[in-house]
Amino acid sequence: MTDLTNLSLEDQIEGLSLKRFSSVELTNSYLKKIEKQNKVLNCFISINENALDEAKKSDLKIAKNDKGIMEGIPVAHKDIFCIKDQVTTCGSKMLENFVSPYSSTVYEKLFNSGTINLGKTNMDEFAMGSSNETSFFGNVLNPIDPERVPGGSSGGSASAVAAKLCSFATGTDTGGSIRQPAAFCGITGIKPTYGRVSRWGMIAFASSLDQGGIFARSALDASIALESISGFDEKDSTSINKKAPSFYNEAKRDDDNHVVGIPKNIIENIKDAKVKTNFYESVKILEKAGVSFKEIDLSNIEYSLPVYYVIAPAECSANLSRYDGVRFGYRCENPKDLEDLYERSRAEGFGDEVKKRILIGTYCLSAGYYDAYYIKAQKIRNLIKESFVNAFKDVSSIMMPTCANVSFKLNSIQNPVEMYEQDIYTIPANLAGLPAISIPSGKINDLPLGIQFIGNYLNEGNILNLSNKFQQNTNFHNE
Amino acid sequence: MKISEEILDNISSLSKIKIDEKIKPKLISDLESILEMVEEMNKIDTSNIEPMSHPIDEAKNLREDIAAKEIKRDDYQKSAPLIDDGFYLTPKVIE
Numbered sequence: 001m002t003d004l005t006n007l008s009l010e011d012q013i014e015g016l017s018l019k020r021f022s023s024v025e026l027t028n029s030y031l032k033k034i035e036k037q038n039k040v041l042n043c044f045i046s047i048n049e050n051a052l053d054e055a056k057k058s059d060l061k062i063a064k065n066d067k068g069i070m071e072g073i074p075v076a077h078k079d080i081f082c083i084k085d086q087v088t089t090c091g092s093k094m095l096e097n098f099v100s101p102y103s104s105t106v107y108e109k110l111f112n113s114g115t116i117n118l119g120k121t122n123m124d125e126f127a128m129g130s131s132n133e134t135s136f137f138g139n140v141l142n143p144i145d146p147e148r149v150p151g152g153s154s155g156g157s158a159s160a161v162a163a164k165l166c167s168f169a170t171g172t173d174t175g176g177s178i179r180q181p182a183a184f185c186g187i188t189g190i191k192p193t194y195g196r197v198s199r200w201g202m203i204a205f206a207s208s209l210d211q212g213g214i215f216a217r218s219a220l221d222a223s224i225a226l227e228s229i230s231g232f233d234e235k236d237s238t239s240i241n242k243k244a245p246s247f248y249n250e251a252k253r254d255d256d257n258h259v260v261g262i263p264k265n266i267i268e269n270i271k272d273a274k275v276k277t278n279f280y281e282s283v284k285i286l287e288k289a290g291v292s293f294k295e296i297d298l299s300n301i302e303y304s305l306p307v308y309y310v311i312a313p314a315e316c317s318a319n320l321s322r323y324d325g326v327r328f329g330y331r332c333e334n335p336k337d338l339e340d341l342y343e344r345s346r347a348e349g350f351g352d353e354v355k356k357r358i359l360i361g362t363y364c365l366s367a368g369y370y371d372a373y374y375i376k377a378q379k380i381r382n383l384i385k386e387s388f389v390n391a392f393k394d395v396s397s398i399m400m401p402t403c404a405n406v407s408f409k410l411n412s413i414q415n416p417v418e419m420y421e422q423d424i425y426t427i428p429a430n431l432a433g434l435p436a437i438s439i440p441s442g443k444i445n446d447l448p449l450g451i452q453f454i455g456n457y458l459n460e461g462n463i464l465n466l467s468n469k470f471q472q473n474t475n476f477h478n479e
Numbered sequence: 480m481k482i483s484e485e486i487l488d489n490i491s492s493l494s495k496i497k498i499d500e501k502i503k504p505k506l507i508s509d510l511e512s513i514l515e516m517v518e519e520m521n522k523i524d525t526s527n528i529e530p531m532s533h534p535i536d537e538a539k540n541l542r543e544d545i546a547a548k549e550i551k552r553d554d555y556q557k558s559a560p561l562i563d564d565g566f567y568l569t570p571k572v573i574e
Contacts, residue, residue, distance in 0.1 A: 101554040194534045208533050237540050238533070306517045317494060324495075326567050331560035337570050343497035355496055356506070360513055362494040363486070376520050378530030383523075385531060416509050417516045433534025457535075 004029045005164040009073065009221035012167055016062060016072045023062070023072025027055035027116050030074045034118065034165050041141050043150070043159040045079045045089055047119040054116045061114065068114025070228060076166035078157050079120035080127060081107050081212075082201040090203045091123040091135040091153075094323050094330045094349035104201025105236070106170055106212050106229045113228040118166050121156030125351045126320065127177055127205045129153050130422035131413065134353040139410060142185055144448060148407040151181030151422075154215070158185040161215040168216040168225045172202060174209045175308055176402075176426025179438035182215055183402035183450025186440045188222050188467065188477060189215045192460050194433030195240035197226075198233030206315035207238075209308075209430045218477050219439060219467035223247035226460065242458060250461025251468045258466055260286065260453070261296035261395035266425070272405060274444045279401050282441045282451045282470070289473050291466070296391045296398065300383045304427045307384065309420060310364050310377035311431075316354075317361030323349060356416065385432040392456045397463050400425050402438040402450035425452060435460045439467045440476040448476070480514040482507050 004026045007015065015021050031051060038044050048054075051074065058072035082088045082100035089095045103111075111117070124134040132140040132155025140155040142148045143163035150159040154171030158181035161169050171178040173191035182189025190213050197212040204210060212229060216222035230244035262283070270276040283293060325331040325345025332348050335341035350358070364373035391398060404424060413419045429436035434457060438450040451470075455463035471477050487507055491498045498506065552565060561568040 098558050101551065101557065234540065234542065237542075238535065239540065240535060241540065300523065303520060303523060306519045309513060309517050310520070321495075325560065326569055327555075328558035329560070335570050338572050339495075341570055342495040346495055347497040347499075350496070352502075355498075356509060356513075358494050358496060359487075359490050359506075360510060362490045363482075363510070363514075364517075366490065366493060373517065373520075375530050376525060377517075378532055379525035379528040380520055380523060382528055382531035383525070385534065415512070417512050420513075420516070431534070 005033060008217060009167050009224055012073055013070060019062065023055040023058040023116060024052060026072065027051055027074045027118070030118055030166060037163055037165060040146060041143060041159050041163060042138050043122055043140050043156040043163070043165065044076070044119045045091070045122050045137050045156070046087060048117045051116055051118050058114055058116060068112060070110070070224070071114030072116065073114065073167045074116040074118045075110060076118050076121050076157060076160045076169040077107060078123055078154050078169065078171050080123060080172055080203045081170055082203070083107050083117065088120065088203070089137070090127070091125040091137060092350065092354070093136045096136065096330065098328055102201060105198035105233045106202060109229050110170070121154070121160055121169060123156055124153035125354050126203070126316070127153040127172055127174055128316070128353050128357055130176070130180060130419055132156065133410065134351055136351060142407050144186060145407065145446070148409055148447070149184065151184035151407065153177040155181050157215045158182055158187060158189065161185070161187050161217060168214060168221055170212060170229070171215050172210055172212050173430065174205050175312060175430050176423035178213045178215065179402050179426045179436060179450070179452060180422055182438045183448065184407040186448030186476070186479065187215055187217055188219055188437065188439050189213065190222050190226055190437040190460065190464070191429065191435065192226060192230060193240070193435045193458050195238050196230050196244065196435070196458065196460065198236040198239050200233055200235040204319040206312040207319060208315060209312060211430070218471055219437070219464050220248065220251055222437070223251040223464045240458070245461055247461055247464055251464035253465065255465045256290055257396065258291045259395045260291055260293050260466070261391050261398040262293055263298040263301065263398060263400060264295045265297060266301060266400050270401065270404065275401050275404060275449065278442050278444070278449050279451065283399070285473055286466070286470060289469050291469065294395055296395060298387045298391060298398070298428070300380060300387055301428050303380050304384060304431055305420060305424055307377045307380045307431060308423070308427045309360070310373045311381065313357040313361030314364050314374050315361070317358045317365065320354070320358055325349070381431050384428060388432045388434060396456070397466055398454040400452055402426065402452040406444050406447035406449055429454045433457070435463060437463045437467050439470060440479070442476055480511065480518065482510050482514070
């Protein structure tokens with residue numbers, strides 16, 4: 001029998017539906033691989049012990065033809081999505097024993113689509129990191145080269161999809177946490193428009209930037225999964241009240257109207273010549289497929305990194321104030337008074353990177369510095385959004401590399417700013433709230449590279465279509 | 480921006496995170512390098528520009544303000560480190 005884990009999501013849906021194999025067989029194939037490979041990769045924090053029971057139920061539903069659109073498909077969830085009565089750690093000692101009293105909308109939607117939860121994936125603590133080295137549960141390794149990082153913060157999900165330990169996986173992207181690990185692991189990762197996917201039950205890092213999304217092995221697979229998690233949710237006040245179209249149909253349809261913007265000021269400044277060459281080779285592939293290109297100017301985009309490192313820490317310092325050692329989460333031993341309880345619970349419960357960001361955020365919001373840092377950053381954020389709005393008057397999407405480099409070796413980046421620069425090309429889409437996708441575009445020394453398409457608001461269909469076009473003409477996503 | 484030990488102690492107190500003396504020098508150097516990068520922002524003139532707090536204008540749905548009877552205290556307190564009879568316990572605050 002063929003290895004079922006090699007099949008695409010599309011083929012798995014068809015195979016299950018035509019009863020060529022059962023969900024129990026499919027789920028078992030994944031669980032066996034996870035048992036073997038997770039010891040090395042460390043991409044799962046917890047495995048769902050009920051996965052096979054869920055698969056049995058799905059098989060019954062398929063037999064009765066009473067099935068969800070992804071009935072019986074085994075998936076993995078970033079451990080930032082709450083699942084009722086299951087531990088949700090967010091990669092932190094602070095939530096090591098936190099059992100969620102409710103489920104996130106993303107999980108509920110995927111459960112209602114019929115998916116089987118294989119387990120929760122490892123991540124940088126509270127989604128703060130670009131290498132998955134800040135997780136309390138240990139670093140994750142990249143299946144392409146186990147001496148290297150999978151990227152972050154959703155490194156566990158990316159590593160699991162790349163190693164074929166799940167059909168697809170959920171992730172979150174605040175400044176690149178889906179796209180950068182997708183690029184490092186040679187898979188497809190999409191962050192939809194801010195507000196497209198409900199943030200209910202998705203543990204908050206920076207609320208005006210956080211957005212849930214999908215890791216998959218192709219744009220078509222991603223389009224099916226993304227459709228399932230999208231849509232209005234009255235429980236999230238920032239959810240957009242618009243029905244999501246069929247992303248799968250949008251990705252597949254013939255679209256000859258792509259005009260892709262190339263931001264000259266960014267591309268000219270790519271430092272690594274191989275990354276630049278790969279970018280232009282990718283342009284050529286699309287040109288041959290009939291896609292038009294146009295040079296654009298995204299002014300002020302070079303300020304994205306500083307703006308992000310004010311806004312994200314500021315929002316993080318407010319969001320993470322809820323972890324006080326009183327209502328839930330870690331509590332220090334023998335506090336001598338209330339102040340000591342707060343200060344030591346947070347000092348012992350949070351890791352170094354999280355503490356650093358809370359301190360930066362607190363500083364930027366403190367009296368005397370608020371205008372100079374926080375308001376200043378918000379003003380530049382407005383200018384960056386305006387640059388995108390202007391660009392989309394002339395183009396249907398924008399293309400740039402996902403990262404400035406390929407995956408790096410474990411513990412090789414010690415300087416915080418150098419680590420933050422990992423997200424230099426991914427942050428702008430979060431600041432503006434735009435949808436963006438990373439797809440594999442080739443390799444440098446056997447390590448995958450990604451290209452990124454940024455779409456206009458609510459136009460995920462366009463960048464999925466463009467990505468599918470690229471993948472129909474290349475084989476990088478199957479290598 | 481130079482971060483003095485006094486500033487670090489102030490933000491540590493504001494954020495309720497106790498900082499170990501031993502890590503202070505490294506932490507100060509990290510914070511300074513982050514702020515140095517952040518201060519690139521000063522190169523751009525932003526007078527007459529409105530601050531943007533949220534990427535999407537049309538969102539922000541508010542629900543009706545209706546009192547609900549749903550109380551799931553026991554469910555929510557299952558994750559609490561220390562409770563007694565429905566109350567969260569902390570060290571004594573008032574003598």
